Amino acid sequence: xxxxxxxxxxxxxxxxxxxxxxxxxxxxxxxxxxxxxxxxxxxxxxxxxxxxxxxxxxxxxxxxxxxxxxxxxxxxxxxxxxxxxxxxxxxxxxxxxxxxxxxxxxxxxxxxxxxxxxxxxxxxxxxxxxxxxxxxxxxxxxxxxxxxxxxxxxxxxxxxxxxxxxxxxxxxxxxxxxxxxxxxxxxxxxxxxxxxxxxxxxxxxxxxxxxxxxxxxxxxxxxxxxxxxxxxxxxxxxxxxxxxxxxxxxxxxxxxxxxxxxxxxxxxxxxxxxxxxxxxxxxxxxxxxxxxxxxxxxxxxxxxxxxxxxxxxxxxxxxxxxxxxxxxxxxxxxxxxxxxxxxxxxxxxxxxxxxxxxxxxx
Amino acid sequence: xxxxxxxxxxxxxxxxxxxxxxxxxxxxxxxxxxxxxxxxxxxxxxxxxxxxxxxxxxxxxxxxxxxxxxxxxxxxxxxxxxxxxxxxxxxxxxxxxxxxxxxxxxxxxxxxxxxxxxxxxxxxxxxxxxxxxxxxxxxxxxxxxxxxxxxxxxxxxxxxxxxxxxxxxxxxxxxxxxxxxxxxxxxxxxxxxxxxxxxxxxxxxxxxxxxxxxxxxxxxxxxxxxxxxxxxxxxxxxxxxxxxxxxxxxxxxxxxxxxxxxxxxxxxxxxxxxxxxxxxxxx
Numbered sequence: 332x333x334x335x336x337x338x339x340x341x342x343x344x345x346x347x348x349x350x351x352x353x354x355x356x357x358x359x360x361x362x363x364x365x366x367x368x369x370x371x372x373x374x375x376x377x378x379x380x381x382x383x384x385x386x387x388x389x390x391x392x393x394x395x396x397x398x399x400x401x402x403x404x405x406x407x408x409x410x411x412x413x414x415x416x417x418x419x420x421x422x423x424x425x426x427x428x429x430x431x432x433x434x435x436x437x438x439x440x441x442x443x444x445x446x447x448x449x450x451x452x453x454x455x456x457x458x459x460x461x462x463x464x465x466x467x468x469x470x471x472x473x474x475x476x477x478x479x480x481x482x483x484x485x486x487x488x489x490x491x492x493x494x495x496x497x498x499x500x501x502x503x504x505x506x507x508x509x510x511x512x513x514x515x516x517x518x519x520x521x522x523x524x525x526x527x528x529x530x531x532x533x534x535x536x537x538x539x540x541x542x543x544x545x546x547x548x549x550x551x552x553x554x555x556x557x558x559x560x561x562x563x564x565x566x567x568x569x570x571x572x573x574x575x576x577x578x579x580x581x582x583x584x585x586x587x588x589x590x591x592x593x594x595x596x597x598x599x600x601x602x603x604x605x606x607x608x609x610x611x612x613x614x615x616x617x618x619x620x621x622x623x624x625x626x627x628x629x630x631x632x633x634x635x636x637x638x639x640x641x642x643x644x645x646x647x648x649x650x651x652x653x654x655x656x657x658x659x660x661x662x663x664x665x666x667x668x669x670x671x672x673x674x675x676x677x678x679x680x681x682x683x684x685x686x687x688x689x690x691x692x693x
Numbered sequence: 694x695x696x697x698x699x700x701x702x703x704x705x706x707x708x709x710x711x712x713x714x715x716x717x718x719x720x721x722x723x724x725x726x727x728x729x730x731x732x733x734x735x736x737x738x739x740x741x742x743x744x745x746x747x748x749x750x751x752x753x754x755x756x757x758x759x760x761x762x763x764x765x766x767x768x769x770x771x772x773x774x775x776x777x778x779x780x781x782x783x784x785x786x787x788x789x790x791x792x793x794x795x796x797x798x799x800x801x802x803x804x805x806x807x808x809x810x811x812x813x814x815x816x817x818x819x820x821x822x823x824x825x826x827x828x829x830x831x832x833x834x835x836x837x838x839x840x841x842x843x844x845x846x847x848x849x850x851x852x853x854x855x856x857x858x859x860x861x862x863x864x865x866x867x868x869x870x871x872x873x874x875x876x877x878x879x880x881x882x883x884x885x886x887x888x889x890x891x892x893x894x895x896x897x898x899x900x901x902x903x904x905x906x907x908x909x910x911x912x913x914x915x916x917x918x919x920x921x922x923x924x925x926x927x928x929x930x931x932x933x934x935x936x937x938x939x940x941x942x943x944x945x946x947x948x949x950x951x952x953x954x955x956x957x958x959x960x961x962x963x964x965x966x967x968x969x970x971x972x973x974x975x976x
Contacts, residue, residue: 442799446806460821465829465836469865472880476868483872492868493879495854525869529834544783551734551787558794561806565786568810572817573782575710578773580781585820596777604737604780611733644767644774652778655744659736 334521341520342527346535349412350375352419353382357633360626362619365609369542373602375419376539377633382411383515384640387508391487392690395500399485404511405518439556446560453567454541457585461533466586471528474510474590478524481514502690506683507642509591528589536588536598541567543601550608591641599638599649606631607656614664624672631676639683646687650680697752701772705749708773713816718742718781721788728791738784745779838942839866845939845946846917847871857917858891858910860944877913890971891915903928907935907949908967911960916952920945934959 351368354375358366361374390404436444476492484490488505491498513532517524522531544566545559552558573581583590584597610627613619631653638649657673660666709715726739748754749772759769767774793805820826830837842863848855858877859867865880877891890909894901903926910918918935920926922943930947931937934956938946951960 442803463829464821465827465834466823467825467827467865469880469884472865472869476872479869480872490872491879493864493876493881495856495868495872495875523833525835526832529829530832544786547783548790551783552790552794555794558790561793562786562790564806565789565809565813566782568813569714569782569785569817571821572814572819573714574818574820574823575712575714576708578708578776579710579714580777582820582823586823586825592774596774600777601780601783604783607737611737614733644771648774648778655741655778656737659733659741662736663733 338521342516342522342531345412345516345519346531349416350379352416352423353379353412355419355422356415360629362623362626369546373539373542373546374630374633377602377630377637378415379412380512380640381633381636382415383408383512384508384636386411387487387511387515388506388686391500391505391508391511392686395487395489395505400487400489401481401485401511401514404487405515408515409519443557443560446557446564450541450560450563450567453564453571454538457567457571458534458537461537461585461588462530465529468587468590470587470590473504475513475525475528477504477510478513478517478528481511482517482524487511500690502687503643506639506687506690507591507645508640509589509594512640513589532589536594537585540584540597540601543598543605547601547605547608550605550612553612592644595638595641595645595648599634599641599645600652602634602637603631603649603652603656606634607660610660611663614660614666624668628672628676632679635677636679639679643683643687646680646683650677653677694752697755698750700769701750701752701755704773705746705776708776710818711816713813714781714785717785717813717816718779721785724788724792725784734787738780738787742779742781742784745776749775833870835866835870836863838944839863840870841941842919842944842946843867843871843874845941846874846948848873855917856913856915857919858895858906858913858915859919860921861892861896863919863944877910877915895920900925900927902926903930903933904967905971906930907933908964908971910949911951911964914952916949918947918949920947933963 351372352375354371354373357374357378358371361370386407387404390400390407394400394403439447473492477488480486480490480492488501489497489499513528514524516522516531517527520527541563545563548559548562552562570581570584573579573584574586576582580596580600583593587593588597606627613624613627635649635653638645653673653676657669661669705715706712722739722742726735729735729739754775755769755772758767758772758775789809793802793809796802796805831840833840842859846855846857854873854875856875856877857867861883864876864878864883867874867876868879878887878889881887882889882892883896891906891913894906894909901920901924906918906926907930917938918930920930922940922945934950935947936950938948940946950956951963
């Protein structure tokens, strides 16, 4: 019982507190009014994934064939993550303790409060359903087993997940290291990776996705707070009743929550749209200093790293979406610096492709 | 080109299922093209979905996507994922919320939210009523009988890993729970229809041929064989140096004593004898 409680505390630390602390470091790239707790958490989440991704990919490409490769990868990730977390805590207490502000609930109308209540109830419903439901998907046999293999045997994509036995490094999947992140969380918290994937991950991902959509609603209804919970209720209903086919983002989001491709469509793509909505909004006002304009492209850089971590396909699709949304910006703003910003933001995608093809991917 | 276009159209139909989501998207995008005053949002939510769908239906896009000589991004089965680039849910929710925001009366606003929610729910399909959603029996989200079988056959600390032959329906779960159990064949064989003798015998309908099964499992060094209790076998398997270890739920767990006790000579003799009947040259 005590061990279970200790594992749950560690899960809360590594899934919720660590991103918040890392966010304390990275939020300084954003302009002051954006350094809210939610945005801090989001940027911390993507930076956290970025750190694990860089170390994991380095390990996959250098030591994957050696026994206990994941052990080394885990130790390196743990040191890096804890260092960033401690520094983030220091930054919080040293420089910025004013960020925690109570939301102005009293100022909301009764209707808005009720709609917010419905929205929160719907999110909680999905989180509870994710914990109490077993959802069958054949692909889990690959992804979840890779996490378990890394955690229990220490191998990184060099063991056949289906039958067991050694196999050459599976480059196609090896660079999309979400399973290694799940194994990292499992090992750090002393929880079986399968439990992390199926039971713990939805508790992080489902609210995270709706946080992103809520931020989108804040941009779309900047002057109309009352409409935001209505927007969120509609998004929730679209997700819950979105199983019109096995291919829709809603199906992936709620039935394959822990898989990289699901995270791509439910976290990375909405986040790219959100960042562009911020950029579009910035373009409407007076011209901002270069550092301020560059900050959102830097955030996008982190999200594009995350796309590659989700799935190798995310690299191409993520870059494609950035190009489409940049084109809209270019047409409306007629600023050629957009091309530079967009190019810089997709550098992770280009590096990923070089690594992929350089290591025999096809 | 026309053939590829039709393939793309089928992919679009498959993606849309009953079509409700595509209709909602179409209505929303048209509404935003007409009503949205901000040019960037008009382009993003109004025009971009049409551009992406047009690009999706354009045969050359699919050629680029699939052909390894060209871009070769992925296999044709995943072509629908291009449609993920459409910010579909944001577009629909934005259009409907924008419409509701134009309603002056608070009562009518509440009714409108309810109507929109009901329309989406009725025309859509609830994720939780999907045939692949079951009640979780444990935090692993793995069927409890698989866990019980694995616990019964898994090696103790320091012991060698064991190889087992499971029925096809259980192969998905075993190694998600315990990677110390190696399988005679995995999910890839089941889903892709790859051939292996053990799978062929275990998944064949009707009566199972006991000595044919043992020929393949002994060649494969499978120490444990899991067989559904309702599966009929032409001979009693326990007559062949195999013992019943346990019965878990609807599955019998058998241990092959020749493999478990490393009786290699007897195993080799059995395999050699059955080779004459079931060996490749006799097929």
